[in-house]
Amino acid sequence: MPVSTLEFLPFTRPQLDAEDIQAVVDVLVSGWITSGAKVQQLEAGVAALTGSQHAVAVCSATAGMHIALHALGIGPGDEVITPSMTWVSTVNLIVLLGAKPVFVDVDRDTLMTNAERIEEKITAATRLIIPVHYAGAPLDIQPIRDLAEKHGIAVLEDAAHALGSSCRGEPVGKSGSAIFSLQAIKNVTSAEGGVICTDDAEFAASLKRLRFHGLGQDSFDRTTQGRSPQAEVVEPGFKYNLPDMNACLALGQLGRIAAINGKRQELASYYLQKLKNIKSVIPLGLPDYPHEHVWHLFVVRVNEERMGLSREQFMEALKARQIGSGIHFKAVHSQKYYREAMPDAGQGLDNTVWNSDRIVSLPLFPGMTTADVDRVVAAIEEISAEAKR
Ligand SMILES: Cc1ncc(COP(=O)(O)O)c(C=O)c1O
Structure with missing residues (x-):
């Protein structure tokens, strides 16, 4: 790598x-x-x-x-x-x-x-x-x-x-x-x-x-x-x-919250546009009711088959390219204390479990530029191309 x-x-x-x-x-x-x-x-x-x-x-x-x-x-x-x-x-x-x-x-x-x-x-x-x-x-x-x-x-x-x-x-x-x-x-x-x-x-x-x-x-x-x-x-x-x-x-x-949230909205729209044809990650969907989204996080789900890597491997590959990422969140019921104290708590939480294993928060903050978004998107494409080789 x-x-x-x-x-x-x-x-x-x-x-x-x-x-x-x-x-x-x-x-x-x-x-x-x-x-x-x-x-x-x-x-x-x-x-x-x-x-x-x-x-x-x-x-x-x-x-x-x-x-x-x-x-x-x-x-x-x-x-x-x-x-x-x-x-x-x-x-x-x-x-x-x-x-x-x-x-x-x-x-x-x-x-x-x-x-x-x-x-x-x-x-x-x-x-x-x-x-x-x-x-x-x-x-x-x-x-x-x-x-x-x-x-x-x-x-x-x-x-x-x-x-x-x-x-x-x-x-x-x-x-x-x-x-x-x-x-x-x-x-x-x-x-x-x-x-x-x-x-x-x-x-x-x-x-x-x-x-x-x-x-x-x-x-x-x-x-x-x-x-x-x-x-x-x-x-x-x-x-x-x-x-x-x-x-x-x-x-x-x-x-200056309007400018802060406005810049986040601008960067998130740019991400969504750039990721439209990329199948290795799946951005979150937008609510279907009228709303204003302030884009605290830009979350995608790793499509393991298309990416050829697990979420953890993908995050490591981003890190090797000097790109940070986060997980928001690893489901509470899947964490050590709750796994042991409430072993059945995950039952029926199919969407939570599916996402908990796949979500990654990509870089998003107002000091970023669209060139930074381009860099992240290029890294995603490169990582999945490399993994499939
Ligand atoms: C969904 C959610 N609830 C509660 C909290 C707790 O916030 P704080 O760190 O200010 O205690 C956080 C913090 O990240 C959060 O993401």
């Missing part, structure tokens, strides 16, 4: 500019480096972008999921329906809280679930549905909400990938409750971070308490630049607040 001398093309790279770096410096010299004015501005910015009534910033989407599950009282005896085609954090938390994860299959081409599939999994013990907006595409959420309402079950949207996306004209996060991630590879990042959007004032108040020790008052007072002396613990909480040092990074990107 030839070893490339080209510069390494990572599968992603954060989109930070000189102003973002200055923003961190400004926070550092300001005298207030933890949660404060920048967090408040970030929450206001996310609320304005999504149209949500309440936005609560936290130190990760995982932390947000933890306090949300805690606030909903999820625990032993409860079942929570979620796809196995997701990041492990959600399922880990369900298990850690003593509840039972119930995996629902996804569409073979969008990797998102739907109301029909979820309905089959509902039992008397079902308390919550956590559907996932996948790779920057939005779920068709309304039928899922209608189903949940019919059964008196809560819905918490995993919108880790979906900041800025919309379904049928409604931004993800505008209604209901949705958790966005600001982790390093996300379209808008604070290095680590997350924001929970909700239209439920009580839920929002509970999340605000739980993210900061269970204190009944905010940790930051704009005028005194400190905590109100009368702040008291009203319930035991966690320490999941987002520092201003992180919030300020995401704030800058939020201001």
Whole structure:
């Protein structure tokens, strides 16, 4: 296999500019480096972008999921329906809280679930549905909400990938409750971070308490630049607040999110066009309802027969050509702990299993050029031609 001398093309790279770096410096010299004015501005910015009534910033989407599950009282005896085609954090938390994860299959081409599939999994013990907006595409959420309402079950949207996306004209996060991630590879990042959007004032108040020790008052007072002396613990909480040092990074990107997501859309369209006649990889399908896709990831499935290589061999061959790639995701039920703890959990998850063995995320980030896409596509063609020789 030839070893490339080209510069390494990572599968992603954060989109930070000189102003973002200055923003961190400004926070550092300001005298207030933890949660404060920048967090408040970030929450206001996310609320304005999504149209949500309440936005609560936290130190990760995982932390947000933890306090949300805690606030909903999820625990032993409860079942929570979620796809196995997701990041492990959600399922880990369900298990850690003593509840039972119930995996629902996804569409073979969008990797998102739907109301029909979820309905089959509902039992008397079902308390919550956590559907996932996948790779920057939005779920068709309304039928899922209608189903949940019919059964008196809560819905918490995993919108880790979906900041800025919309379904049928409604931004993800505008209604209901949705958790966005600001982790390093996300379209808008604070290095680590997350924001929970909700239209439920009580839920929002509970999340605000739980993210900061269970204190009944905010940790930051704009005028005194400190905590109100009368702040008291009203319930035991966690320490999941987002520092201003992180919030300020995401704030800058939020201001240019249209350009960030627009560049991703442009590159994704170019990929789709270039891959149209290539049979060794199969891009994901697009949802068949009106939507805005923000292309957090560009995912393809390796067609082993046409490629002449397994997914792992293909990723190695990309790496040898100085091209990074990722897997989003290896299905949760197929990972060691879950294989052993829930050996039957993969049953009936045919589309999840098929994709889990084949998916690869190709490089996609706003700093890329169409020439970089050409390079990736040429590498795919070269790798499969070489494998067949
Ligand atoms: C689908 C999904 N859910 C949740 C998370 C957790 O996000 P965070 O890393 O901010 O905790 C991720 C992170 O990549 C994710 O991809």
